[in-house]
Amino acid sequence: MPVYSGNYSMKKFNKIKCFSYVFTVILALGFVLTACEKPAVTLTTPESVNGFKLNTFVQIDSYTSVSKNTLTEALNLCDYYENIFSRTKEDSELSKVNSNQTTSISKEMYELVSAGLEYAALSNGAFDITIGSVSRLWDFTAESPKVPDSGRIAEALTHVDYTRVSVSDNGDGTYSISKPCGITESS
Known part of the structure; x- marks a missing residue:
């Protein structure tokens, strides 16, 4: 040892x-x-705001110390995006594009349509942003939605083709769209 x-x-x-x-x-x-x-504050009763937005009931709850104003601002974002992307609101940007009232689009519309076109290409058209002419045939907001007949579906499908839509970044902070048919509606 x-x-x-x-x-x-x-x-x-x-x-x-x-x-x-x-x-x-x-x-x-x-x-x-x-x-x-500072420990996180957890509420037993949430702070809550709600409203009818984007054609549906929306409710935002927070179980933390977020102010009601912050929640209201988040709810107001729904209005902001609805004014751009709604196909049912006549004065939305999308409705104006679909009715050929404009070819000038916002950055938000440019980014979303660009992403939609990319997903359409990646899926070989299984995901297609021009499907609105078909989906509106069901009239999901009606009292009694009905399945349309196959002839109407076949006719609407002639308007579905993401390759006929293109968007451009004009390089000066503006964006434009070119389309023979609507993004979500037939022309």
């Missing part, structure tokens, strides 16, 4: 002592830093 000098034991003791000090300081810092952190 080897014999160790007392000097070696003292070195070992000093290392352990140094490690203990460092560990204690790190642990103390951890407690101090987490004690300074």
Whole structure:
């Protein structure tokens, strides 16, 4: 059995002592830093706003300390996007594009149509942003929606072709769209 000098034991003791000090300081810092952190407030009854937006009932609930104004701003974003993308609102940007009232589009419309065209290409047309001429035949908002006859569906399908829609970034902060038929409606 080897014999160790007392000097070696003292070195070992000093290392352990140094490690203990460092560990204690790190642990103390951890407690101090987490004690300074403001705990998240969790409400038992949520702050809530709601309204009829985007052709459906929308409700936004928050179980944290978010103000009602912040929730209202989030709900108002629904109005903002509905004014751009609604196919049922006559004065929306999409309705104006579909009725050939404009070829100038917003950045939001440009980005969404660009993404839609990309997904259409990736899916070989299984996802097609021009399907509106077919889907509107069901009239989902009617009291008694009915399945349309196959002749009407076949005729509407002649208007479905994402390759006939293109969007352009004009390079000056403006965007445009070219389409022989509507994005979600036939012309």
